[in-house]
Amino acid sequence: MRITRMTAVVGAFALAMAAAACGGDDSGSGSGSTASGIVGKTASNKKLVVGTKADQPGLGLQTGGTYTGFDVEIAKIIAKGLGVPESGIEYKTTVSSNREPFIQQGQVDIVVATYTINDERKKVVNFGGPYYIAGQDLLVPAASTITGPEALAGKKVCSVSGSTPAKRIQTEYKDASLQQFDAYSKCVTALAGGQVDAVTTDDIILAGYAAQDQYAGKFKVVGKKFSEEPYGVGLKKDDVEGCNKINEILKAAAADGSYKAAWDTTLGKSGQAAPTLDVAKLTNCS
Amino acid sequence: MSADAVLYDHPGPKAKIRNAVLTAVFGVAALGLVYWIYRKFDEKGQWAAALWRPFTESSTWTDYILPGLWATLSAAAVAMVLSLIFGIVFSVGRLSDHWWLSVPSGVIVEFFRAVPLLLLMFFIFYGVPFITEAPMDPFWAVVIGLTLYNGSVLAEAFRAGIKSVPRGQSEAGYAIGMRKSQVMREILVPQAARAMLPVIVSQLVVLVKDTALGYIIGYSELLQDGVNTLAANFGNIVAAAIVAAIIYITVNASLTTFAGWLERRTRRQGKAPKVSGGPAPVAAVPAGGAGGA
Amino acid sequence: MDVFSDPTNIDVYVTGFLWILKLTAAGAVGALVIGVVLAAMRVSPVPVLRGFGTLWVNTFRNTPLTLIVFFCYFGLFSTLGLSLADDIDLNNYWLGVIGLAVYTAAFVCEAIRSGINTVPAGQAEAARAIGMSFFQTLTMVILPQAGRAVVAPLGSIFIALAKNATIVGTIGLAESSNAMKELINANGDAVIPIFLVFAGTFAIVLIPTGYAFGWLANRLAVKR
Numbered sequence: 001m002r003i004t005r006m007t008a009v010v011g012a013f014a015l016a017m018a019a020a021a022c023g024g025d026d027s028g029s030g031s032g033s034t035a036s037g038i039v040g041k042t043a044s045n046k047k048l049v050v051g052t053k054a055d056q057p058g059l060g061l062q063t064g065g066t067y068t069g070f071d072v073e074i075a076k077i078i079a080k081g082l083g084v085p086e087s088g089i090e091y092k093t094t095v096s097s098n099r100e101p102f103i104q105q106g107q108v109d110i111v112v113a114t115y116t117i118n119d120e121r122k123k124v125v126n127f128g129g130p131y132y133i134a135g136q137d138l139l140v141p142a143a144s145t146i147t148g149p150e151a152l153a154g155k156k157v158c159s160v161s162g163s164t165p166a167k168r169i170q171t172e173y174k175d176a177s178l179q180q181f182d183a184y185s186k187c188v189t190a191l192a193g194g195q196v197d198a199v200t201t202d203d204i205i206l207a208g209y210a211a212q213d214q215y216a217g218k219f220k221v222v223g224k225k226f227s228e229e230p231y232g233v234g235l236k237k238d239d240v241e242g243c244n245k246i247n248e249i250l251k252a253a254a255a256d257g258s259y260k261a262a263w264d265t266t267l268g269k270s271g272q273a274a275p276t277l278d279v280a281k282l283t284n285c286s
Numbered sequence: 287m288s289a290d291a292v293l294y295d296h297p298g299p300k301a302k303i304r305n306a307v308l309t310a311v312f313g314v315a316a317l318g319l320v321y322w323i324y325r326k327f328d329e330k331g332q333w334a335a336a337l338w339r340p341f342t343e344s345s346t347w348t349d350y351i352l353p354g355l356w357a358t359l360s361a362a363a364v365a366m367v368l369s370l371i372f373g374i375v376f377s378v379g380r381l382s383d384h385w386w387l388s389v390p391s392g393v394i395v396e397f398f399r400a401v402p403l404l405l406l407m408f409f410i411f412y413g414v415p416f417i418t419e420a421p422m423d424p425f426w427a428v429v430i431g432l433t434l435y436n437g438s439v440l441a442e443a444f445r446a447g448i449k450s451v452p453r454g455q456s457e458a459g460y461a462i463g464m465r466k467s468q469v470m471r472e473i474l475v476p477q478a479a480r481a482m483l484p485v486i487v488s489q490l491v492v493l494v495k496d497t498a499l500g501y502i503i504g505y506s507e508l509l510q511d512g513v514n515t516l517a518a519n520f521g522n523i524v525a526a527a528i529v530a531a532i533i534y535i536t537v538n539a540s541l542t543t544f545a546g547w548l549e550r551r552t553r554r555q556g557k558a559p560k561v562s563g564g565p566a567p568v569a570a571v572p573a574g575g576a577g578g579a
Numbered sequence: 580m581d582v583f584s585d586p587t588n589i590d591v592y593v594t595g596f597l598w599i600l601k602l603t604a605a606g607a608v609g610a611l612v613i614g615v616v617l618a619a620m621r622v623s624p625v626p627v628l629r630g631f632g633t634l635w636v637n638t639f640r641n642t643p644l645t646l647i648v649f650f651c652y653f654g655l656f657s658t659l660g661l662s663l664a665d666d667i668d669l670n671n672y673w674l675g676v677i678g679l680a681v682y683t684a685a686f687v688c689e690a691i692r693s694g695i696n697t698v699p700a701g702q703a704e705a706a707r708a709i710g711m712s713f714f715q716t717l718t719m720v721i722l723p724q725a726g727r728a729v730v731a732p733l734g735s736i737f738i739a740l741a742k743n744a745t746i747v748g749t750i751g752l753a754e755s756s757n758a759m760k761e762l763i764n765a766n767g768d769a770v771i772p773i774f775l776v777f778a779g780t781f782a783i784v785l786i787p788t789g790y791a792f793g794w795l796a797n798r799l800a801v802k803r
Contacts (some may be wrong), residue, residue: 097760097764156667161748161751161757162760162761162764177666177667177668178751179667179671179751180751181751186653189657193653193657195657
């Protein structure tokens with residue numbers, strides 16, 4: 001009797017552990033990169049683990065088993081430059097708050113996830129790029145009269161809680177009332193329902209939502225940036241070699257048109273012309 | 287007084303009419319409310335076919351919902367096993383005669399019962415790596431958070447259960463020469479576990495629901511995959527949330543049903559101890575299943 | 580502890596816990612009222628009422644609170660047009676209170692129901708024998724006795740409610756969990772002291788609350 005009971009407990013435990021192993025099976029895969037940086041790592045195993053957003057249309061969106069968007073295309077360009085075939089790229093969903101831990105812990109090799117370069121973050125990670133200069137902007141209903149952040153007084157603005165755009169509204173545009181959610185998709189739903197008057201974050205993210213089929217023609221991006229958010233490719237702090245390599249790859253991509261193609265097949269579909277990649281600014285590696 | 291019917295007489299002709307009237311009035315009011323909600327949702331276009339069509343396609347399930355559900359269930363399964371172990375260890379620890387064992391056990395249990403799980407998970411994911419200087423996998427951050435909280439609640443439930451086992455049981459154990467640890471392991475804990483089954487199960491339901499907090503630290507569970515990511519593709523967040531809620535209700539209701547079956551089974555075999563002083567052991571202990579999100 | 584020498588950070592901390600306090604207070608009142616009504620429904624002679632009570636309990640007890648609060652915003656407010664205040668924070672506060680109340684009421688109902696089970700059947704039989712109606716039996720004989728038996732479980736539910744109030748942060752209220760997140764984002768090097776202050780505040784308030792309920796439960800317990 002006793003033996004059977006013990007066996008049952010051990011069995012249940014083993015089963016649970018097996019489940020655990022499946023649940024977290026990717027944790028080991030990034031650890032090999034610690035020593036040599038991404039250049040050495042990709043040269044030896046032809047694999048690249050990319051952290052990207054899963055819920056931002058046009059930038060990083062998980063559709064089925066694949067990821068699509070401008071960030072994803074940039075990641076593909078980098079992978080190609082590192083000699084990694086497209087089949088060797090493994091995508092991992094990151095959210096805004098876990099990007100630094102993911103890089104530091106080696107759960108991903110690089111992060112391409114609407115990742116603004118700033119001094120605070122540079123203390124803990126390294127940044128290739130910027131590959132795009134975004135700016136905080138407003139998404140409003142097509143018929144809205146809001147023309148810029150000055151017109152927000154008394155209006156309801158939505159953003160993601162704890163994000164830089166939310167913070168900026170709180171400190172610089174105090175007359176606006178701020179609604180915060182944990183995801184932009186909720187903000188956009190509230191905008192569609194008329195509970196908020198505007199959604200604010202980087203223009204490129206807003207453009208992605210405005211271009212989605214189900215919201216086509218309903219929203220417009222105001223087009224008046226009131227901040228500068230240079231998007232970078234995050235990687236380990238000590239991987240200067242990898243960082244320089246990424247900048248080289250981006251330079252080449254700007255020259256051979258693959259950067260423009262990345263834009264045109266994703267965010268460019270909404271009609272917006274491709275930005276130019278300013279190669280003079282690729283100076284963040286330290 | 288387990289039969290509720292003891293509260294009122296068998297209805298006579300007058301009571302039957304009154305009940306029928308109440309039934310009709312309340313039924314109409316409830317139906318009216320449901321219809322009003324339906325109409326309001328309709329006005330806002332929430333029943334639009336485009337919002338619901340994704341759920342008729344198998345790819346929606348295999349790409350978003352099922353992987354999310356699997357992540358939810360696997361985290362819950364591991365956390366269940368670990369919190370049961372945690373609960374047993376710390377309840378026994380708190381009942382120990384050695385103060386150096388009972389005091390720390392008590393402090394740990396009380397602390398983790400009092401801290402919101404949301405804060406706890408957030409800290410485990412962002413704070414603990416500072417101390418250990420090792421990476422923290424989101425999966426384990428969720429599991430550890432769930433274990434510490436639910437394990438502490440279970441520890442208190444077990445402690446109450448162990449105390450509810452009649453003294454004669456442990457005295458009989460000592461009389462035949464068992465040591466204290468043997469009495470605990472062979473006599474008290476097994477009986478307490480059966481007596482506390484309802485509390486344990488309602489706490490496990492809480493645990494399943496609490497996995498939903500994992501999305502805050504980027505663990506791709508049912509809310510992250512099945513609601514946020516899915517809705518980012520189809521723009522149907524309300525519909526997706528309704529589907530997710532139905533899945534949660536189904537999973538948890540099955541868990542409760544299973545527990546009811548298990549309880550009847552152990553009772554039929556006459557293994558459950560008769561707790562002295564009342565037919566309902568649940569009411570005698572702090573309701574464990576009160577917590578959670 | 581430098582973080583908490585900055586008055587704006589202190590302000591964030593205080594505001595966070597004030598919201599928790601207000602959410603808990605209003606949520607507890609709402610949950611108690613709804614919970615008692617639900618329990619009465621679940622033991623009533625009218626099948627429809629019993630069914631409604633059961634449905635309520637099984638629905639809300641088995642849904643994550645995060646989703647319930649989500650539905651309060653996107654269902655009640657967004658779709659059904661229930662606007663409770665013009666101010667965003669105040670509106671979210673009341674929506675949060677509704678969410679907490681309907682969720683917690685399911686647990687209160689079950690606690691009271693099991694409390695009713697501790698009242699010996701003879702009590703109800705005696706009440707009926709002297710001609711009391713169902714309503715009279717329940718309110719004058721059963722519930723007062725059951726109430727004493729459920730103090731302890733209600734205490735646990737109340738404490739859970741206070742902690743669950745942090746979940747209202749998901750619809751944007753700047754309560755403690757959001758306050759802690761904000762402070763951690765701004766002071767990445769002080770994660771541990773920040774957590775200890777927030778968690779400690781909950782512990783310092785809630786652990787004695789738990790003991791107080793335990794003491795009260797012992798005092799009020801019906802000796803049988």
